[in-house]
Amino acid sequence: MDNLRELYQEVILDHNKNKRNYRKIDNPDGFAHGVNPLCGDQIDVYLNLRDGVVADVSFDGHGCAICTSSASMMTVALKGKTEADAQALFESFHHALTDDEPHPEDVPLGKLNVLTGVKEFPVRVKCATLAWHTFDAALKKIQGEISTE
Amino acid sequence: MNNVAQYDVESIRNDFPILGEKIHGRPLVYLDNAASSQHPAQVINAIKELYESGYSNIHRGVHQLSQDATKAYENARATVRGFIHADCIHEIVFTSGTTESINLVAQSYARPLLKKGDEILITHMEHHSNIVPWQMVCEQTGAELKVVPISDRGELELDCFSELLCERTKLVAVGHVSNALGTVNPIKRIIDMAHALNVPVLVDGAQAVPHIPVNVQDLDCDFYAFSGHKLYGPTGIGVLYGKENILSKMPPYKGGGDMILSVSFEKTEYNALPYKFEAGTPNIAGAIGLGAAIEYVQNIGLGAIAAHEHGLLEYATSKLRQIDGLRIIGEAEQKAGLVSFVLDQVHPHDIGTMLDMEGVAIRTGHHCAQPVMEYFKVPATARASFAMYNTFEEIDVLAESINKTIGMFS
Ligand SMILES: Cc1ncc(COP(=O)(O)O)c(C=O)c1O
Numbered sequence: 160m161d162n163l164r165e166l167y168q169e170v171i172l173d174h175n176k177n178k179r180n181y182r183k184i185d186n187p188d189g190f191a192h193g194v195n196p197l198c199g200d201q202i203d204v205y206l207n208l209r210d211g212v213v214a215d216v217s218f219d220g221h222g223c224a225i226c227t228s229s230a231s232m233m234t235v236a237l238k239g240k241t242e243a244d245a246q247a248l249f250e251s252f253h254h255a256l257t258d259d260e261p262h263p264e265d266v267p268l269g270k271l272n273v274l275t276g277v278k279e280f281p282v283r284v285k286c287a288t289l290a291w292h293t294f295d296a297a298l299k300k301i302q303g304e305i306s307t308e
Numbered sequence: 309m310n311n312v313a314q315y316d317v318e319s320i321r322n323d324f325p326i327l328g329e330k331i332h333g334r335p336l337v338y339l340d341n342a343a344s345s346q347h348p349a350q351v352i353n354a355i356k357e358l359y360e361s362g363y364s365n366i367h368r369g370v371h372q373l374s375q376d377a378t379k380a381y382e383n384a385r386a387t388v389r390g391f392i393h394a395d396c397i398h399e400i401v402f403t404s405g406t407t408e409s410i411n412l413v414a415q416s417y418a419r420p421l422l423k424k425g426d427e428i429l430i431t432h433m434e435h436h437s438n439i440v441p442w443q444m445v446c447e448q449t450g451a452e453l454k455v456v457p458i459s460d461r462g463e464l465e466l467d468c469f470s471e472l473l474c475e476r477t478k479l480v481a482v483g484h485v486s487n488a489l490g491t492v493n494p495i496k497r498i499i500d501m502a503h504a505l506n507v508p509v510l511v512d513g514a515q516a517v518p519h520i521p522v523n524v525q526d527l528d529c530d531f532y533a534f535s536g537h538k539l540y541g542p543t544g545i546g547v548l549y550g551k552e553n554i555l556s557k558m559p560p561y562k563g564g565g566d567m568i569l570s571v572s573f574e575k576t577e578y579n580a581l582p583y584k585f586e587a588g589t590p591n592i593a594g595a596i597g598l599g600a601a602i603e604y605v606q607n608i609g610l611g612a613i614a615a616h617e618h619g620l621l622e623y624a625t626s627k628l629r630q631i632d633g634l635r636i637i638g639e640a641e642q643k644a645g646l647v648s649f650v651l652d653q654v655h656p657h658d659i660g661t662m663l664d665m666e667g668v669a670i671r672t673g674h675h676c677a678q679p680v681m682e683y684f685k686v687p688a689t690a691r692a693s694f695a696m697y698n699t700f701e702e703i704d705v706l707a708e709s710i711n712k713t714i715g716m717f718s
């Protein structure tokens with residue numbers, strides 16, 4: 160039961176119920192659709208960049224509590240970050256959930272730390288990382304478009 | 309005294325070693341039987357004894373062990389024949405499971421026969437393994453896949469079935485019991501309707517054989533497919549029943565050893581039924597384990613098992629209906645073995661994790677039946693599925709755990 164409390168902390172349950180930035184963005188700079196076929200989690204991530212900074216990021220779709228709250232917290236954490244900082248945060252978050260090896264280059268996770276309890280539930284890790292992978296895909300699309308111009 | 313009163317669930321439970329396990333410190337409540345059921349000691353011992361004292365390759369050696377193993381393997385086939393009341397033993401083909409059985413029929417029966425303009429008729433509640441093999445063969449031949457719709461209760465629309473059934477239909481493939489909804493389909497009627505137009509019928513019996521006595525001759529189905537691992541037997545073994553006059557005309561599905569009488573580079577003469585369809589060294593231990601599982605089921609009696617499980621299903625349905633915000637997906641008149649449900653407040657994936665921590669094993673997800681999920685507009689469901697060894701107390705634990713879950717999320 161302790162593990163469960165660790166997994167479903169108040170903050171996580173709150174983000175699941177009161178989703179932040181849960182909306183579409185019309186004509187976003189970047190967009191991607193993410194699916195976790197195991198449990199049917201499906202989310203869309205929308206992204207606007209201004210001068211290399213995340214000006215706006217949002218999501219919609221449906222998923223389990225871990226997926227939804229992770230997406231919600233991600234949007235809060237990413238706003239105002241530079242592309243490089245956003246990518247560093249994604250990698251650090253990913254390491255914290257999936258990797259036992261220390262990564263000295265990782266940046267502090269701040270409020271995202273509450274999600275690291277998911278590590279004790281290996282089948283749920285994909286739920287927590289889905290939004291981030293989807294964000295990463297949206298960002299890479301923009302970068303891809305820019306680099307091919 | 310009726311069957312239910314005589315039913316000794318405690319002594320059955322004692323036959324299943326795994327039911328004594330603790331999960332996260334709680335007694336295991338295993339309600340994921342539709343995915344795979346557990347094994348009684350009789351099955352485990354049959355496999356153990358084979359490997360300890362009776363194992364060899366079959367159909368090949370003159371030595372004693374090979375003869376013994378061959379006999380045990382063929383005895384298992386005879387047990388299967390009796391279990392589904394097939395007319396003769398060579399109508400029983402061992403496969404790796406339902407999936408392979410269906411693919412065999414798709415590639416070996418349907419593919420040579422189908423041409424552009426022909427149709428295969430399935431239903432909206434099929435498991436992916438009774439959808440994809442037909443899509444593949446349609447792709448290969450230019451035939452078209454037609455789908456019988458379902459109702460909000462999760463029953464087949466039989467009127468639509470009779471409309472879709474026509475002279476273009478070359479095969480009907482239908483599940484006996486739905487793994488996502490629990491619906492028992494009226495397959496006897498479906499077979500009669502199809503046969504009236506000379507259309508053969510394949511029945512996917514994966515979810516039926518553990519719960520319903522099956523008589524393929526009474527049903528008059530042309531093919532019947534099922535898996536060992538949902539019937540208290542091992543994985544990697546399954547059955548395709550086919551009528552002799554149909555099987556004998558079908559070309560082999562796989563090429564290799566054991567499926568031939570003689571091979572030269574000019575011409576190969578195929579072996580007799582069922583060996584024509586059993587190329588290569590088969591799953592010997594799997595077949596013998598399945599035989600032991602069927603004997604175990606027969607000793608208790610499928611009628612008694614069905615009555616017990618029906619009691620569990622009714623009890624679970626009434627208990628779950630009392631839970632606020634719980635919606636049962638699939639409320640057919642005739643159901644067997646399982647309850648699928650969703651909660652207003654909690655995603656199935658979270659229900660699964662919460663229940664697991666209480667020792668309750670259920671399945672969450674789309675159950676390889678995504679068209680069913682789309683129909684009911686849910687991304688996934690939670691599914692509790694029952695077996696002969698489940699108890700009413702376990703249903704109470706299930707209901708309590710669901711209530712706890714709701715409490716935590718509201
Ligand atoms: C209705 C139905 N058909 C087919 C299958 C496939 O069975 P197997 O994976 O054993 O081949 C299943 C298994 O979940 C099923 O429930």
Ligand SMILES: [Zn+2]
Binds near residue numbers: 223224226657
């Ligand atoms: Zn999830």
